[in-house]
Structure formats: structure tokens, C-alpha cells
Amino acid sequence: MARHSAKISTSTNTSPATGTARDASSIATTDAHTDDGVVAYAADLSKTYGTKDAIVTALDHVNVEFGRGQMTAIMGPSGSGKSTLMHCMAGLDTPTSGQVFVEGLEVSAMNQRQLTDLRRKEIGFIFQSFNLVPTLTAEENILLPLQISRKPIDRAWFDQIVKVVGLEQRLGHRPSQLSGGQQQRVACARAMMARPSVIFADEPTGNLDSRSSREVLSFLRDSVRDYGQSIVMVTHDPRAASYANRVLVLADGQITQDMHEPTYEQILQVFAAEGGDEQHRAAEGGDNQRSAAEGNDEQHGAAEGNDNNQPDAVKQAGQDATEQTETATTPSTQPTDSSEASL
Numbered sequence: 001m002a003r004h005s006a007k008i009s010t011s012t013n014t015s016p017a018t019g020t021a022r023d024a025s026s027i028a029t030t031d032a033h034t035d036d037g038v039v040a041y042a043a044d045l046s047k048t049y050g051t052k053d054a055i056v057t058a059l060d061h062v063n064v065e066f067g068r069g070q071m072t073a074i075m076g077p078s079g080s081g082k083s084t085l086m087h088c089m090a091g092l093d094t095p096t097s098g099q100v101f102v103e104g105l106e107v108s109a110m111n112q113r114q115l116t117d118l119r120r121k122e123i124g125f126i127f128q129s130f131n132l133v134p135t136l137t138a139e140e141n142i143l144l145p146l147q148i149s150r151k152p153i154d155r156a157w158f159d160q161i162v163k164v165v166g167l168e169q170r171l172g173h174r175p176s177q178l179s180g181g182q183q184q185r186v187a188c189a190r191a192m193m194a195r196p197s198v199i200f201a202d203e204p205t206g207n208l209d210s211r212s213s214r215e216v217l218s219f220l221r222d223s224v225r226d227y228g229q230s231i232v233m234v235t236h237d238p239r240a241a242s243y244a245n246r247v248l249v250l251a252d253g254q255i256t257q258d259m260h261e262p263t264y265e266q267i268l269q270v271f272a273a274e275g276g277d278e279q280h281r282a283a284e285g286g287d288n289q290r291s292a293a294e295g296n297d298e299q300h301g302a303a304e305g306n307d308n309n310q311p312d313a314v315k316q317a318g319q320d321a322t323e324q325t326e327t328a329t330t331p332s333t334q335p336t337d338s339s340e341a342s343l
């Protein structure tokens with residue numbers, strides 16, 4: 001997969017890896033950012049919600065780099081700040097203090113128009129609830145981000161991705177005619193289609209049975225190995241995290257563990273020592289939440305209209321998409337609900 005060149009920006013940034021200031025405008029000529037192995041990073045990132053007595057510190061001076069061509073899993077108990085970190089990294093939420101960079105561009109200094117542009121050009125999203133447009137076919141959903149950003153369609157790349165995710169026979173189906181696993185594979189293909197610098201995946205297997213989870217996670221891992229894709233994935237599931245090259249554990253808004261190429265057993269051990277996670281414990285003892293659908297297609301259409309639990313920040317991505325979709329699609333293929341078009 002052809003990797004992005006570093007982008008031109010007028011901002012100056014400091015990599016926590018090197019501690020050296022660098023002018024991002026020079027990166028375009030030296031291509032320094034494609035060599036330093038870092039696709040995105042946060043520097044002294046804090047996020048608080050509320051004020052005075054009701055203040056909640058979701059992220060507490062976090063410094064973290066995400067490797068290019070790596071799959072990084074973010075784990076941690078409920079409320080530890082996983083989603084907030086991912087949303088700040090993806091430009092879906094605004095830091096209270098500190099900085100966020102993607103491809104050397106300072107996300108934390110961007111206005112709304114620049115953020116929208118960044119999300120369209122550099123970032124792919126995969127959500128727990130799939131967020132496919134129900135009125136579009138699988139093929140149309142996969143191609144939608146390119147239509148929105150008016151990018152040319154690389155048919156060879158499309159054919160390759162569709163083959164890898166095993167959707168060749170399902171391209172004409174709408175989401176309601178696909179299983180949950182198939183819908184998430186459509187979402188994976190959609191995220192990959194625009195060749196984003198980094199894919200942010202928020203509990204991508206949270207609504208899937210274990211077989212479908214394995215398929216989706218294998219695809220994500222293969223996309224890292226075969227195409228150098230960079231992926232940051234939030235998950236509660238140690239099994240899902242074991243597909244990652246690196247596993248970070250958050251607790252109370254701080255990174256408490258940083259594991260490289262950990263085994264499933266090592267992740268379990270660390271997770272137990274950290275006090276575990278009630279959501280994971282609830283699902284343990286037979287994969288109860290997910291096994292009901294295993295071996296059949298009972299999850300057909302499960303995701304439709306299932307985005308009500310999304311934070312406003314995530315819905316913003318959908319609004320970006322919908323504004324453009326109105327001009328990029330014919331009237332018969334327009335989404336009916338703006339939040340359903342989150343890409």
C-alpha cells in the first residue's frame with residue numbers, strides 16, 4: 001500500500017520521541033514523518049468534562065505515540081478514558097490542554113473545516129454499531145467516503161479489499177440483508193478504501209459473535225501486515241487486544257501499561273492485576289453476549305438505527321459525511337438520518 005507523504009503545515013511541533021522541535025512545513029521535503037515510525041501522537045494531553053465540583057478528568061496529561069504500520073489496542077476499565085483518548089486523537093473531541101498530532105499536523109489547533117478535511121483524508125473509522133447507510137448497498141457504502149471527498153475510485157484496490165474481506169458475493173446487498181459480521185466487514189473495507197493514514201476502531205467486535213470477531217480482527221491484523229495500515233483500536237476484550245502489536249492500558253485517564261507483542265495470557269494477567277473490567281467479566285464464562293448469534297445470521301440488521309448510544313463527538317463525523325452525501329449521492333440513496341452516515 002502506498003503510504004502518505006507527510007503533509008504540509010505551518011505549525012511547529014515537538015515529538016515526544018525526540019524532544020526536538022520541527023517545522024512541519026519542512027517535513028514535506030524531508031519526509032521525516034514517514035521515517036520516524038509515528039503516525040499520530042499526543043503530548044501532555046488532558047481532557048476534563050464539567051466544572052468546579054462536577055469536574056471529571058477523563059485524560060490526565062497523557063503522552064503517547066502510535067506507531068505507523070502497527071495495530072495498537074487501548075484497554076482499560078469502563079470510564080478510564082479510552083474513548084476520550086481515541087476521540088481526541090481523531091479530532092472528534094477537543095483537548096482541554098495539550099496537543100494531538102496526526103501525520104505531523106496539529107489536530108488540536110484545527111478549526112472545524114480543517115478537522116472535517118483531516119477526517120476525510122487521513123482517518124478511517126470503524127464503530128461498534130457499524131454505521132452503514134441502510135439505503136445503500138455494500139458496494140455503495142464502501143465507496144461512499146471516496147464519493148464524499150470526490151476522490152477517484154481505484155477499482156483494483158476496491159476489488160482487492162472486497163476479496164480480502166470476502167464480500168464478493170454480497171456487494172449488491174443492503175445492510176439489513178447482511179449478518180453483523182458481514183456488515184462490520186463492509187465497514188472495514190469502507191475504512192480501508194480511502195487509504196487513510198490511520199484507522200480508529202471503537203470496539204469493532206463489540207456487537208459480534210466470536211467467529212465474526214475473529215474474521216474482522218484477522219482482517220485488521222492482515223491489513224497491518226500486508227498493507228502497512230496503522231490501526232488504533234479501543235476494546236474491552238483481551239482476546240481482541242491479543243491481535244494487536246501493542247496494548248496500552250488506561251486507568252483513571254493515565255496510561256499504566258504499555259505492552260509490545262503481548263500474548264493473550266500476558267494481557268489477561270496484566271488486566272487482572274489492574275483490577276480487570278466489569279464489562280469483560282460480565283461477558284466471560286462462555287462469551288454470553290456474543291455466542292447467541294454464532295453459526296447463524298441472526299444478527300441481520302442488528303445495527304440499523306443502532307447509533308443512539310454514540311457520543312455527540314462521534315455523530316459529528318456523521319454530520320460531516322451527511323452534508324457531503326447530500327451532494328454526492330442521488331436522492332434515492334440519501335441517508336434518512338444524519339447519524340447513520342458516520343464514516
Ligand SMILES: Nc1ncnc2c1ncn2[C@@H]1O[C@H](COP(=O)(O)OP(=O)(O)OP(=O)(O)O)[C@@H](O)[C@H]1O
Pocket residue numbers: 049050056057058076077078079080081082083084085
Ligand atoms: N461528554 C461527557 N460529559 C461528561 N463526562 C464525560 C463525557 N464523556 C466522558 N465523560 C467521562 O469521562 C470519563 C472517561 O470516559 P470515556 O468514555 O473516555 O471512558 P471509556 O474508558 O471509554 O469508558 P467505556 O469503556 O465505558 O466506554 C468517564 O468518567 C466519563 O463519565
